[in-house]
Amino acid sequence: AQKVTQAQTEISVVEKEDVTLDCVYETRDTTYYLFWYKQPPSGELVFLIRRNSFDEQNEISGRYSWNFQKSTSSFNFTITASQVVDSAVYFCAPFERGGDDKIIFGKGTRLHILP
Amino acid sequence: DTAVSQTPKYLVTQMGNDKSIKCEQNLGHDTMYWYKQDSKKFLKIMFSYNNKELIINETVPNRFSPKSPDKAHLNLHINSLELGDSAVYFCASSHRQGGGTEAFFGQGTRLTVV
Numbered sequence: 001a002q003k004v005t006q007a008q009t010e011i012s013v014v015e016k017e018d019v020t021l022d023c024v025y026e027t028r029d030t031t032y033y034l035f036w037y038k039q040p041p042s043g044e045l046v047f048l049i050r051r052n053s054f055d056e057q058n059e060i061s062g063r064y065s066w067n068f069q070k071s072t073s074s075f076n077f078t079i080t081a082s083q084v085v086d087s088a089v090y091f092c093a094p095f096e097r098g099g100d101d102k103i104i105f106g107k108g109t110r111l112h113i114l115p
Numbered sequence: 116d117t118a119v120s121q122t123p124k125y126l127v128t129q130m131g132n133d134k135s136i137k138c139e140q141n142l143g144h145d146t147m148y149w150y151k152q153d154s155k156k157f158l159k160i161m162f163s164y165n166n167k168e169l170i171i172n173e174t175v176p177n178r179f180s181p182k183s184p185d186k187a188h189l190n191l192h193i194n195s196l197e198l199g200d201s202a203v204y205f206c207a208s209s210h211r212q213g214g215g216t217e218a219f220f221g222q223g224t225r226l227t228v229v
Contacts, residue, residue, distance in 0.1 A: 033215035039156070045205060045220035052215060089156055095215050102148070102171055103209075103218050105158040 002027040004094050006106035013082055014114050020078045021109045023092030027073075029053075033095035034075045035103065036066070040088040051075065079111075087113045118142050121206045121221035128196055129229055135192045136224045138206030146170070146211040147189035148218060149181060152203040164189055165211050193226075201228045 003026045013019045025034060036048040049059060051068050059066045063080045079086050092106040121138040128134050140147060148171075149161040163171040164183040178194045189206060203225050209218040 035217055037220075043203065043225075044222045045207075047217045047219060050215075050217045091158065101211065102160050102163060103207075104160070105150075108156050108158075110156075 002029070002094065002096055002104075004092055004104060004106040006092050006109050008109045009107070010110045010112070012112040012114060015084055016081050018078060018080050019082055019111065019113075020076055021090050021092075021111065023075045023077070023106060024073050025075060025092070025094045027094070029097060032097065034068070035093040035095070036075075036077050037091045037093055037105075038088045039091065039108070040085075045091075048077075082113045084113045084115055087111060119206055119208055119219050119221040121204075121224050123224060124222060125225050125227075127227045127229065130196055130198060132196050133192070133194045134196060134226070135190055136204055136206075136226075137188070137190045138221055139188050140206075140208040140219070141187065142208055142219060144208035144210050144219075145186055146209050147183065147186075148207040148209075149189065149191050150205040150207060150220075152205060152223070154202070158205070162189075162191075196226075196228045198228050201226055 005024045032053045034051050038046045056068050065078045067076045089108045089110045091108045093103050096104050119140045146165045148163045150158050151161055152158045160173050161175045162181045167183045180192045183189045203223045205223050206221040207218040210216045
């Protein structure tokens with residue numbers, strides 16, 4: 001069965017520190033897609049990135065970077081030089097295929113950036 | 116322009132009442148979803164519709180009835196509300212096209228049943 005794990009329930013770091021959020025996705029599929037979403041205190045769900053399983057190149061967008069390693073089923077997200085505005089719940093969300101295609105969500109990691 | 120909009124944003128109602136949440140998307144997507152987020156922030160899919168056809172019904176009580184009048188709208192009607200229905204409900208949309216495309220979410224409707 002497919003399974004997404006965000007082992008870190010809650011993380012607190014001081015502003016300007018780097019922080020990495022872990023995600024492990026276990027599946028037998030050879031082709032799959034993974035997303036990260038951010039949910040700030042205001043409550044909306046904001047799409048951050050989409051990666052597919054056949055592209056293991058790291059992606060960088062400003063202070064955000066994503067490291068996808070198919071061999072370890074990990075899709076980690078790093079925030080460099082964190083800011084208070086990065087405080088949010090971050091969800092790793094694989095796209096689960098099988099007729100009723102759908103995005104499933106990990107339990108989320110609550111990130112606190114302390115001033 | 117709002118891409119996925121849902122109304123109302125907040126809904127407080129008494130047990131036993133019937134209520135509806137509306138959702139509209141202007142992204143031209145063919146698939147729409149309802150997700151429920153509980154108090155622990157766990158997000159779980161409830162329904163999805165593709166071109167007005169029900170695709171996913173994730174063992175949701177039949178007090179919940181989605182309705183999709185057209186591709187751009189997916190409403191959620193809830194009968195005989197119970198305390199356990201209190202949650203944030205999110206509508207979302209995406210292109211299905213074999214899967215793998217991101218979904219865009221509405222701002223959520225916080226439902227409180229008292």
